């Protein structure tokens with residue numbers, strides 16, 4: 142979209158993946174995927190179910206090792222060989238399946254793996270105080286931080302998982318469908334949070350099926366389809382119809398025809414084309 | 424901990440309500456009555472903890488006392504406390520592996536092997552007792568390491584590893600003991616003296632109990648002060664006072680009553696101290712937190728950056744080491760080691776004790792104290808049945824039924840928890 146070159150001014154790139162592939166047995170979940178997020182940038186990652194979004198997130202958070210491709214963080218090439226490595230780099234993740242321990246209470250879950258210590262023992266008081274601060278800042282409706290996660294509703298669990306990603310001082314926060322189980326007010330809180338994180342100069346990766354949410358908060362939208370880069374848009378210049386077409390890959394409907402017309406008019410990547418990024422002129 | 428969220432948070436203490444009690448849905452009970460009501464509610468929702476086993480102990484005491492008048496005598500209770508300790512220490516290790524949702528079926532063999540190594544070194548090789556003990560414990564470390572590596576690197580289920588270990592270690596035990604098949608420890612051996620003849624009595628016993636209560640109250644008060652300073656809810660001081668007085672009275676009476684006979688066995692004190700240490704490690708250290716996390720949701724623990732393999736290995740090693748230690752103390756208690764040391768009986772008793780005491784077979788739930796409670800239940804039943812003079816056959820059947828009952832309670836309360844949202 143050449144008429145808005147101004148928006149393409151690159152943010153300082155924090156996390157970047159080049160040519161990443163991941164295969165599960167017979168399923169090629171990711172093929173040659175490029176992806177990056179800058180400091181103070183919100184990138185939405187969208188795509189149909191099974192497009193490979195969660196797999197990409199897990200590659201970036203060290204849960205899966207990619208079969209090919211490179212990852213760089215703050216300009217340096219890195220290997221994220223496990224969740225601890227991702228944490229050390231400052232990559233925090235809210236997983237789609239939340240990954241909480243049902244038998245532990247809220248405080249223990251929030252600080253799992255990063256317990257505050259005092260004289261060799263875990264400091265329950267400091268952790269509980271900090272837990273309340275984090276949860277209040279998310280307007281969390283959680284009656285007690287001393288009940289086991291098993292006793293919380295889906296939305297409450299999701300809030301805990303989100304609060305968990307804010308413990309420590311992350312540089313990149315990835316949210317895999319963070320609002321799927323949330324109510325209206327809390328969804329708004331999460332979107333506010335995403336904006337606050339951007340203001341603080343963090344890179345945010347947001348996965349959501351809600352196009353309205355995505356368009357509200359993101360700067361850039363990356364579309365995956367069948368494990369490949371399908372398209373990439375500047376949010377400000379993109380209509381819902383463009384997105385839908387890119388996500389579904391439908392080539393024979395009014396939405397795509399319109400998108401194709403726009404693409405030729407504005408030299409934008411045709412949404413269904415693989416391998417074009419940043420909305421560079423075609 | 425700095426978090427990137429900078430929203431101003433309303434001062435939680437502004438209204439005079441502790442920060443963690445602001446939610447109006449939180450059912451709050453104040454003071455003593457509140458504490459009792461909260462306890463009742465917890466039990467009804469399936470959070471039974473050690474309640475069934477405490478009830479069980481009371482039933483056992485009443486039943487056997489009516490059948491044999493000496494059951495609650497000082498002499499019998501001292502013997503129970505002393506006899507329970509070695510297997511109780513083995514059960515403590517079982518609690519750790521159960522918390523991970525794993526099992527070690529070879530603790531009996533491990534205890535037998537450890538005792539054999541020690542006995543042979545002391546009697547045939549004229550080594551000092553300390554060196555012999557170190558070698559036996561070292562064997563425990565080695566076995567635990569092998570189990571841990573097989574589990575984490577090869578992926579063999581712990582059930583199979585330890586079943587193989589049960590046989591292999593028994594073989595090593597027979598090989599170590601040699602042709603005679605049994606070794607008598609020297610009667611003056613420090614181990615025998617410690618395990619059979621050392622008791623705390625009189626002023627020392629009372630002092631020990633007072634010290635224990637003092638440490639307990641001190642720790643609670645420190646927590647109380649820090650929580651208050653942080654604006655969090657605090658345990659009512661009257662409740663703490665009531666607990667402290669009850670605990671002190673109970674312990675002092677126990678010291679007095681056991682003192683009528685021989686006093687408090689050193690062996691029992693060692694056992695209790697180990698339980699307290701393991702309890703502290705489980706509840707108040709990162710390692711303990713990670714043990715519970717891995718037992719609850721291994722994948723979540725891994726994604727939280729926990730080195731899951733290390734947790735497994737450390738737990739298998741701890742379990743084998745505690746089994747080795749238990750075997751040494753049992754040898755001291757029996758004054759000899761034979762091919763049947765640490766046989767099936769030891770194995771099943773230790774595993775049953777952990778489960779009967781309230782540690783879940785399903786992982787992620789339990790406490791070090793369940794080893795203590797469970798082994799006291801089983802040893803009491805054993806002593807009680809001996810007193811009324813029933814056959815060993817009956818004892819096995821009863822122990823089996825008690826184990827079944829304990830697991831049934833565990834399963835039922837698990838269901839109650841999931842229906843009341845405690846998973």
Ligand SMILES: Nc1ncnc2c1ncn2[C@@H]1O[C@H](COP(=O)(O)OP(=O)(O)O)[C@@H](O)[C@H]1O
Nearest residue numbers: 165168170188189190191192193194195196197
């Ligand atoms: N652990 C796994 N084992 C095998 N296949 C997997 C695994 N994880 C994901 N996949 C496959 O990879 C593809 C992408 O899945 P996923 O990343 O979860 O998609 P999305 O999050 O975009 O809905 C799917 O076809 C899924 O079946």
Ligand SMILES: [Mg+2]
Nearest residue numbers: 194195237317
């Ligand atoms: Mg997904």
